[in-house]
Amino acid sequence: MKPIFASALVxxxxxxxxxxxxxxxxxxxxxxxxKPYMNMGRNATPAExxxxxxxxxxxxxxxxxxxxxxxxxxxxxxxxxxSCHGTFGESNEVFTPIAGGTTKDDVKTGRVASLTSEKQPxxxxxMKVATISTLWDYVYRAMPWNAPRTLTVDETYALxxxxxxxxxxxxxxxxxxxxxxxxxxxxxxxxxxxxxxxxLWTVKGTPDVKNTACMSNCAQHVAIGSVLPDYARNAHxxxxxxxxxxxxxxxxxxTKPPLSxxxxxxxxxxxxxxxxxxxxxxxxDLFKKENCSACHAPAAKLVGPSIADIANKYKGVAxxxxxxxxxxxxxGAGVWGAIPMPAQPQLSDADNxxxxxxxxxxxx
Amino acid sequence: xxxxxxxxxxxxxxxxxRKAPENFLSQETIAEINQHGAxxxxxxxxxxxxxxxxxxxxxxxxGLALANPQGDPAIxxxxxxxxxxxxxxxxxxYGTPSIYEKNLIRRESPGLTRVSAASVAFTPxxxxxxxxxxxxxxxxxxxxxxxxxxxxxxxLMINGLVKNExxxxxxxxxxxxxxxxxxxxxxxxxxxxxxxxxAVPTVQxxxxxxxxxxxxxxxxxxxxxxxGADLKKGKYILAEGGDGSGMTRTISMEMALDDVIVAWGMxxxxxxxxxxxxxxxxVPGVQGVSWVKWLRRIExxxxxxxxxxxxxxxxxxxxxxxxxxxxxxxxxxxxxTTPSGGQQLFDKGYYNVSGLAWSGRGKIKRVDVSFDxxxxxxxxxxxxxxLTKALTRFNIDWVWDGSPTIMQSRAIDDTGYVQPxxxxxxxxxxxxxxxxxxxxxxxKVDTNGEVSNVQVG
Numbered sequence: 001m002k003p004i005f006a007s008a009l010v011x012x013x014x015x016x017x018x019x020x021x022x023x024x025x026x027x028x029x030x031x032x033x034x035k036p037y038m039n040m041g042r043n044a045t046p047a048e049x050x051x052x053x054x055x056x057x058x059x060x061x062x063x064x065x066x067x068x069x070x071x072x073x074x075x076x077x078x079x080x081x082x083s084c085h086g087t088f089g090e091s092n093e094v095f096t097p098i099a100g101g102t103t104k105d106d107v108k109t110g111r112v113a114s115l116t117s118e119k120q121p122x123x124x125x126x127m128k129v130a131t132i133s134t135l136w137d138y139v140y141r142a143m144p145w146n147a148p149r150t151l152t153v154d155e156t157y158a159l160x161x162x163x164x165x166x167x168x169x170x171x172x173x174x175x176x177x178x179x180x181x182x183x184x185x186x187x188x189x190x191x192x193x194x195x196x197x198x199x200l201w202t203v204k205g206t207p208d209v210k211n212t213a214c215m216s217n218c219a220q221h222v223a224i225g226s227v228l229p230d231y232a233r234n235a236h237x238x239x240x241x242x243x244x245x246x247x248x249x250x251x252x253x254x255t256k257p258p259l260s261x262x263x264x265x266x267x268x269x270x271x272x273x274x275x276x277x278x279x280x281x282x283x284x285d286l287f288k289k290e291n292c293s294a295c296h297a298p299a300a301k302l303v304g305p306s307i308a309d310i311a312n313k314y315k316g317v318a319x320x321x322x323x324x325x326x327x328x329x330x331x332g333a334g335v336w337g338a339i340p341m342p343a344q345p346q347l348s349d350a351d352n353x354x355x356x357x358x359x360x361x362x363x364x
Numbered sequence: 365x366x367x368x369x370x371x372x373x374x375x376x377x378x379x380x381x382r383k384a385p386e387n388f389l390s391q392e393t394i395a396e397i398n399q400h401g402a403x404x405x406x407x408x409x410x411x412x413x414x415x416x417x418x419x420x421x422x423x424x425x426x427g428l429a430l431a432n433p434q435g436d437p438a439i440x441x442x443x444x445x446x447x448x449x450x451x452x453x454x455x456x457x458y459g460t461p462s463i464y465e466k467n468l469i470r471r472e473s474p475g476l477t478r479v480s481a482a483s484v485a486f487t488p489x490x491x492x493x494x495x496x497x498x499x500x501x502x503x504x505x506x507x508x509x510x511x512x513x514x515x516x517x518x519x520l521m522i523n524g525l526v527k528n529e530x531x532x533x534x535x536x537x538x539x540x541x542x543x544x545x546x547x548x549x550x551x552x553x554x555x556x557x558x559x560x561x562x563a564v565p566t567v568q569x570x571x572x573x574x575x576x577x578x579x580x581x582x583x584x585x586x587x588x589x590x591x592g593a594d595l596k597k598g599k600y601i602l603a604e605g606g607d608g609s610g611m612t613r614t615i616s617m618e619m620a621l622d623d624v625i626v627a628w629g630m631x632x633x634x635x636x637x638x639x640x641x642x643x644x645x646x647v648p649g650v651q652g653v654s655w656v657k658w659l660r661r662i663e664x665x666x667x668x669x670x671x672x673x674x675x676x677x678x679x680x681x682x683x684x685x686x687x688x689x690x691x692x693x694x695x696x697x698x699x700x701t702t703p704s705g706g707q708q709l710f711d712k713g714y715y716n717v718s719g720l721a722w723s724g725r726g727k728i729k730r731v732d733v734s735f736d737x738x739x740x741x742x743x744x745x746x747x748x749x750x751l752t753k754a755l756t757r758f759n760i761d762w763v764w765d766g767s768p769t770i771m772q773s774r775a776i777d778d779t780g781y782v783q784p785x786x787x788x789x790x791x792x793x794x795x796x797x798x799x800x801x802x803x804x805x806x807x808k809v810d811t812n813g814e815v816s817n818v819q820v821g
Contacts, residue, residue, distance in 0.1 A: 037539070040532070041587075042531055049529055058669075116684065116685035128687065129676050138671070141612075142610055145508065149608075194675075200691035200695070201690045201692055201693070202616065208792050209784045219737065224819070226818065228565055228817060239706035242468075242471065243468075252708045258814055261812055262766060263710050294480065
């Protein structure tokens, strides 16, 4: 109650002149009435603004003082970042790679030459980013991916320094700080690689591509340039089960080869979808629903170990079921590396049991 | 008539094995047979149910000659819903779609992303009607997973170049004067998989990062007014989300004061958690990433912020190696949703062809449809309402003669902009752009009735 009362007082003081006008407004319609909701909300305290106002702009407004070395960055990277991004920022396993595709020459020109080549398989973060503030801001606000906002200011400097070292922008013994970050900006490989000259920022912008509304004989020759390859027919699973099962437009049964001819309406009585009853939610669904799949995959290592690896490790271990149930519920760290497994207090005992049984069976 | 005769013959062909239609036995009957076995009475009942289910679908649908000369069992025989007591009111207190609608759900595209917490689930446009997306089918795109945020603990802070830096609770916001407006939201990467070539089979995956709802909330201009925003120096706002990714986007002050809404309502209910409950930004006409979900902070500033998603992603690579930064407007676009890729037509004859058109710059003025790959065009019927920066539904008559057909739709907005071909887009932007692909979509109908995704040119 107290803050609301205080803010009402502040608002009264600020808008008291407006209120005075309002009284005279009845006589002089030229003066607009104050809006009745102008005192809504309360003033933010300096501590509140400081807690949330963490963004860092290209002119470094918002950047806190601090520093971090490449070597310190490497240590933190191996602990907290490498499992997703690879030891050298090269991993394409979970997200697109961080480093690669830039040269020392790019550091001089500020344009990444490989961006003009069709040969470069993947655009890495360092190839694209023009502003070092962007890296600092995002690492600090949102990393590590499964534990955002747990890095300190100095750790963030160190990690940015390490990423730039991976890209040969700064030397091995470099220490990045709020004092020299503007100089490093001058070495960003793609710092001159952005343009804002286009019509897609405002509603009134001018389009870059023009078509005309031709109505007849518009194309001399209609040729199909691209189709889905045959092997991809069922890549999105059975399309019959992704469409309504009645009405004129049904889904194609992609578990089967294409029909040789138009089936004609009489075949519409045959439901194209499988007649199986809806599957009961099994452990695999539970695994997804409870968000375990954010960090674990069946066979590949993601943020955490794969189900296959877990099953292997606990093969023949007495009380494996009980140990793992406890671990899933309470969380833990150290068995598979430094990244902690968060506690899952929301999980019911029955679901926990099902999940662990399923894991110990290798996800079967 | 000859078609009809042929069909009747194929129905009477004893060699043609027909699959049982779905759900022709109730769960109760199945349980009963499992428990007691199938005696003569039950066998008779099985046969009857099977014939009823078969006849019901086929005969009722297309006026074919009937297997039973007396008529359609769906009419002649009493159905369970006519002869027994149905369910009570509020058996489903919030309600769910019919069990016969289970196929139309949001879906992920297999292999598109490795982790589902930073992924996309697409809206099933192939089965929707009108322009409003049901809340349960509104597409999802998260960067760090979603939470059910406690609305009692949610705050919106406005800071930066304002006279008073303020905090609003949901109680405050819901008291303020609100507006309700229907707008489309489209991810900048919608159709982005197809810059280079055909990549996915159905309209759910080509265009399903698209939804349209009635959003309710307080205009952002009202909040900026309350805080006394400095409109001289404050040329931009930064919108920031309350999720782990702390999603941040720069928006021009011009838009912020125009039609941007700080919204809590979606189609008459509160936002769904997957769509930003309890608060999100609505930025009409602009790519979805700017519609910051779980909105917790608005900062007024004097320069663009170059946050991660406007400096590393959502930038368009041009053929000369330059990236276009701050591309935001979703230009005029349309797509035929029925029939569309992955669907199967069963017969020649009349079809109502239907689709959606939209423009981030204003209203849809006209939609043309071609049935010959873009050589000749006919103007479609636009259905009301036709709203600014909202989806517009179009319909057109089509009588299919059974020959291969390439269908396209081409929208024109009230600025006179004509939706381009993929060829025209590639000529300017190359093929490595990912975002803002608003090309004319082609669907091929083959002689076997199968509809597939193709690119012309």
